[in-house]
Amino acid sequence: MERQKGRLPFNPHQLNRLLFGKTMILKKLLSSLWFLLLMSLNLQAQAEPSAFSSGSYQQIVASHANQPFMLVIWSIDCTSCLKDMALLSSIHKSKPELNIVMLAADDASAIEQIQQILAKNQLSDSESWVYAEENTQKLQFEIDPTWYGELPRTYFFDKAHKRTGVSGVLSREAYEAMFATILN
């Protein structure tokens, strides 16, 4: 379930300890400042995921009118999803024409980790979203009223937006079979 945290270039706590000794309040405040600074530096490097709220699903579908695309719902805490990333990365490289929409079923506090995972897998240039409502069950239901929320969940849309939803990690063959359907 839980995975390694996104790696920072260095540990802010250690640096603080080195620089500022044992002054407790100072340490805490500075560690927060370091965190904010690192966050902002990191955020400048790539676009922040868009906030996925009620209506966003329809918006995504509408913005890909007459185009096939793949919607991948994942989470930083989902081991299976992270296993799936390398293959997604390779698919993205070999099929740059295929639109991949990445939707993280996490909250805004995970944005830094989301971006790091996407960057590590060369998926930063894909359209990226993150859940932005507390009641994520409502968002799930808007996407698909038959989906229980298990991750990863992948939706394949053909040009006419006929949709197929699949739960779990897919093999390359399974992806290829779906692409053969939606890209033709």
Place this chain on the structure above:
Amino acid sequence: MRNSSLKTAVRLDNGTFGKGFWVQLLLIKVLVLSACSAVNKDHVQAGASDYRHYPAGGGVYVSAAFGPDGRLWRVVPEKQQVYVDYSTDLGKTFSAPVLVNTEAQRIKVSGENRPGIAVDRSGRIYVIYAAESAQPVTVYSSVSTDNGLHFSTPSPLSDKAAEANSFQGRLVLNRSGQAYVFWHDERDRSDWKQSGNAIYYTTIDAQRGLNATARKISDTLCDCCRIAVAFDNDDSPVLLARFIYPGGIRDHGLIKPQTDAEKPLEWRVTFDQWAIEACPDHGPAIAIDDANYHIAWFTQGSVRQGLFYAYSLDRGRHFSNPLAFGNLAKLPSHPDVMAKGKRIILTWTEFDGTKSQLLAMQSNDQGRTWLPAKTIADSAAEVDYPFLLSNDEGIFVSWNGKKEGYRLIPIN
């Protein structure tokens, strides 16, 4: 009914200042408090079940347990703090929360990775919760020996907590009051791309604290589903958990840890053929009464889909045919089961796109026949899983929600 401090809390929210002002004030307060690494609990007023009296508004994933004197105890995690409070009026009002972790931590909590609380016959209160440490996630435990006035400094349960993740702890007391904690442990994983965690457990000795050595009882546990535990007539633990069987099948198995040096007994009990490489985040439930086992679980297997119940009269060797329950059109989820003699109770949630509903269903003949399911509560906001609790006054569903707060709903 409501006490004066609650009224103060309510007035604050409805006062002349906008909500944003109070949110900002709270944020400033939380920052200042966490910077000092100590929350003065006198600042926290006792209140009702809606968490307005909590410094950061409480949380959705809350666990509760009755103590020997009938008091209802809760463990309430916030982003950096974990609190314990109690109710003497079946969940209508609660005491001022007492802080468990005086050092702020990044608390890790979800429906599956939830905090736990248990109170033994002598009134000792055991608490577990997950937080970030040297590892992304570690299960901590703390004990209060003075009726919840103070809690011991939380310490990791795993003897390898510095080296490997531990999470989804399940804290349970057997009938004689021995505290057990079972958890997911990643210490034996050389490659995180391989599937499955190990289950480790330890016991907490009321006098001497933690039993230092964690014992392994299983491998190939599905990464994202919490463990269910009940105790057999001989007071030994029986676990039900989702395992990864050959072919990537994520069905359920029973485990019975044995006495020292003997290997745990482990066998598969559900055969739904759910072949999936995913995180279902959907653990099972088990109850045992008079050596009869009752289990409830969720599956999306090729054989059956939805929520199911089954019983066993031979200590888990054979189970009855799975009985489907819940409305499949409304995503029935997160079942709990309780057995009290001939009376068996199931509870679960459903969702219709707008509202979550809490349902319950009963059998008066040990699970052979069932009365129709009843909707006993609902919510239009984020909700927690439901849990069955009982004390001398009856059987209740403990259900927490973002909007309605905490509810203890009697099962008639």
